[in-house]
Amino acid sequence: MQARNSADKQNDAGSKPKPSFTETGRRAQIVAAAIEVIAEVGYHGASFAKIARRAGLSSTGMISYHFDGRDDLMREVVTEVMRLGEAYIRPRIEAHEAYADRLRASIEGNLDLLAEYPHHLAAMVEVLTHLRGDDPGVVAFLDHAESLLALQVEQLRKAQRAGEFRDFDPWVMIRAIRAAIDDVVRRATRDPELDVRAAGRELADLFDRATRRTP
Numbered sequence: 001m002q003a004r005n006s007a008d009k010q011n012d013a014g015s016k017p018k019p020s021f022t023e024t025g026r027r028a029q030i031v032a033a034a035i036e037v038i039a040e041v042g043y044h045g046a047s048f049a050k051i052a053r054r055a056g057l058s059s060t061g062m063i064s065y066h067f068d069g070r071d072d073l074m075r076e077v078v079t080e081v082m083r084l085g086e087a088y089i090r091p092r093i094e095a096h097e098a099y100a101d102r103l104r105a106s107i108e109g110n111l112d113l114l115a116e117y118p119h120h121l122a123a124m125v126e127v128l129t130h131l132r133g134d135d136p137g138v139v140a141f142l143d144h145a146e147s148l149l150a151l152q153v154e155q156l157r158k159a160q161r162a163g164e165f166r167d168f169d170p171w172v173m174i175r176a177i178r179a180a181i182d183d184v185v186r187r188a189t190r191d192p193e194l195d196v197r198a199a200g201r202e203l204a205d206l207f208d209r210a211t212r213r214t215p
Contacts, residue, residue: 027066029055031080034073039119043074043130071135074127078141081124088113099159100212104204106152110181111200114188122189149174156211166213177207 033055038046048060048070057063067073089109096102114121131138156170184199 023066026062027076028080030057030063030066030073031076034077035080035123036119038077038123038126043126071131074131075136075140077127078124078131078138081120082141082144084117084120085110085113088116099155099162099164100208102155103159103211104208107177107181107204107207108197108200111184111196111203114185114196118188118192121185125185125189149178152177159211163213165211168211173207173211177203180207 030051034046034051037050037054041050048063051073052058052060052063055062063073067076089106092105092109093102096105128138128141152174153170156165156173159165160167160170180203184194184196184203188194188196
């Protein structure tokens with residue numbers, strides 16, 4: 001009897017082979033199309049047929065081949081927007097040393113991201129609004145958001161210890177900043193004429209005054 005190799009054993013265990021370069025590209029193409037369609041017609045209007053047409057696919061079967069149903073695709077949409085936001089904003093923050101400059105870069109970066117990629121954030125808002133609260137995509141997003149808030153809170157505490165920022169509750173301040181940014185995102189989904197970059201600068205000025213230690 002011939003011994004089976006490790007690949008056979010892995011396949012028997014139910015593990016999926018690593019996707020090829022072509023498959024990875026196709027998945028990214030489908031996710032990009034889904035983001036555009038969801039942003040334009042909403043969560044419920046984003047059928048596989050519309051997404052397939054936007055992606056230039058011959059049938060919806062290509063979507064079903066790459067994703068285990070609608071919820072799987074929606075979770076991937078959230079993951080992609082989170083990845084984009086991290087890659088876009090983090091370098092802008094890390095380019096500065098002063099805590100005040102890093103805070104400004106974070107606030108303006110969030111809303112510059114919205115200006116450059118309006119479909120991405122609009123789609124994520126739609127998806128998160130409609131997925132169940134215990135859905136893995138929602139749980140992953142909330143965990144990611146909380147971990148980012150915790151890091152930002154620690155940055156505020158460091159700024160206070162360094163004497164750059166005045167005394168305040170860092171958790172209260174960070175949640176106020178996050179709520180202000182999220183409100184601009186919600187407004188932008190209803191008002192495409194909103195100047196989100198100007199809103200970002202205004203919020204950055206506001207929270208700069210709210211956090212700085214004054215003589």
